Amino acid sequence: MLVFFSGATQLTAQQSDAFALKKIHDQALTEGDCYDWLRHLTKSVGPRLSGSAGADRAVRDMKALMDTLGFDRVYLQPCTVPRWERGAPATASVISGPNGLAPKALSVVSLGNTLGTGPRGVAGTVIEVRGLDELRALDRATVAGSIVFLNTPMDPALRNTFAAYGAAAGSRVFGLVEAAKLGAVAVLVRSLTTRRDDNPHTGAVATEEGVDRIPALGLSTNDSDWLSAQIIQGEVKVELKSYGRDLEPVTSYNVIGEVTGSEYPDEIILVGGHLDSWDLGEGAHDDGTGVVHALQVLPLLEKIGHRPLRTFRCVLFMNEENGLAGGKAYWKASDEAGEFHLAAIESDRGGFTPRGFSAQGREDVFTSHFSRVNEWLPLLEPYGLAFQRGGSGADISGLIGQGGLLLGFLPDSQRYFDFHHTNVDVFEAVNQRELELGAAAITSLVYLIDQHGLR
Structure with a gap:
């Protein structure tokens, strides 16, 4: 009962x-x-x-x-x-490339907590890497004076897109510091999305005491794919300008x-x-x-x-x-x-x-x-x-x-x-x-x- x-x-x-x-x-x-x-x-x-x-x-x-x-x-x-403060919108342009490549503006945005180039900008040959391990394997002689392009896509095979984001986000968060240690003048980072479009994504980056806070820009997925295809064919040079500052x-x-x-x-x-x-x-x-x-x-x-x-x-x-x-x-x-x-x-x-x-x-x-x-x-x-x-x-x-x-x-x-x-x-x-x-x-x-x- x-x-x-x-x-x-x-x-x-x-x-x-x-x-x-x-x-x-x-x-x-x-x-x-x-x-x-x-x-x-x-x-x-x-x-x-x-x-x-x-x-x-x-x-x-x-x-x-x-x-x-x-x-x-x-x-x-x-x-x-x-x-x-982000300041004026960042810009990036391809200024030379293989086979007489015509100049092209890229869809970019300053990443958060980064310092800008100022109006004079910076320019350099683009070195593409697929992730942090590949970047860390390079020597300073190879990277110094270049713009490092961290082209790390989110894995479309992962059903949980947050898992895909977590696996790829290290390139955005830590790429600036690792590239700066090797003498790079700036960083471009593939936007963290599985979508192919022209919208660049921002986000925070890590900094490290004693390491230069070089400019870092997010690059749209469409332009990331395009830039990678050009680099396969030959040397590509890019000029970029950004205006971020700390208050x-x-x-x-x-x-x-x-x-x-x-x-x-x-x-x-x-x-x-x-x-x-x-x-x-x-x-x-x-x-x-x-x-x-x-x-x-x-x-x-x-x-x-x-x-x-x-x-x-x-x-x-x-x-x-x-x-x-x-x-x-x-x-x-x-x-x-x-x-x-x-x-x-x-x-x-x-x-x-x-x-x-x-x-x-x-x-x-x-x-x-x-x-x-x-x-x-x-x-x-x-x-x-x-x-x-x-x-x-x-x-x-x-x-x-x-x-x-x-x-x-x-x-x-x-x-x-x-x-x-x-x-x-x-x-x-x-x-x-x-x-x-x-x-x-x-x-x-x-x-x-x-x-x-x-x-």
Whole structure:
């Protein structure tokens, strides 16, 4: 009899959870606000590079919005961010090549945190390499005075485009330093996308004390293929100009909204995205969608009549793109306060159709936490959601030592790198229904963790 009663209670709880998740999805698709919020962030605010006027306005506008959403407390958390300016658009032109090759302009963009050539520019023979290992195998006599072309394509055979990105991104991140050590005067880097087009992609590069910060430009995939074909036939010389510069660091802010849990106030569930963006487009998929996903969670919970049992925190991080200052400031303050994040969810992979979540955690607790969330698969599978082991997100990664579960929201990845770090990452590239389904997926997971915990 007791066994029967227990089973009946469990069934009732599952039915209640299933109904709650249905209501969350219904509300997101019919009454959600995240698409309108994204329109404001992209069209009224626009690009939001750390330290810029756009980033400052984004902080003000998102705090003002949070003040209307029912949080117990909304506040700004200061962080010191680097300030880099792109300056005038970079240019690159082929000035000589095999078989009387006519001059040709190339589609390029300055990579982030790089210094420019100034108006006089630099010129050199192009040396093509397929990756860092090939570059490191060259000697200084071969490379000195040249422009190194890192032509590292994303592997189209990999279904997970983030895996393909991770395998190729080292050329962009570390290519400048490795080429400069060998005496190169500049670097061209193949854009990180599987798409063949004329849109060059920007992104951050690493620097190293004592190594020249030579100019580094992203080159479109179409022009990367074209340039490679010319180099096969003979020597190619390119001239390029860029205008990036460093300014003094400034104070910016994470924007945080919090609701204190009614039963477990010391257990925090965080949902976040990064408020900054690169300066070429409008920062729609990267990461305006993550921002509005995070903002939508509390209103959706309130629409279904659920007030958090655990403390819920919405965090809009600053400076993910070129420094991670906001994430680092948050981790430091949280650790110093002795906080415990039971779960942290980051949305930073665009606003496409939800596929699930990638999870990581401290070794001693991960297995039990991961097993717990997988118990909810029967509730989540009707919405196409699943869990996998893997990374979570840059801005929450430093919370792993607290012993909670870190999760990265996983939308379909096939189109993300068509837009990533380009001038076409704009509001029009985001599908309203896909965006709203993402907000519903994240809110559903927050609801389940809040309702049942992870133990």
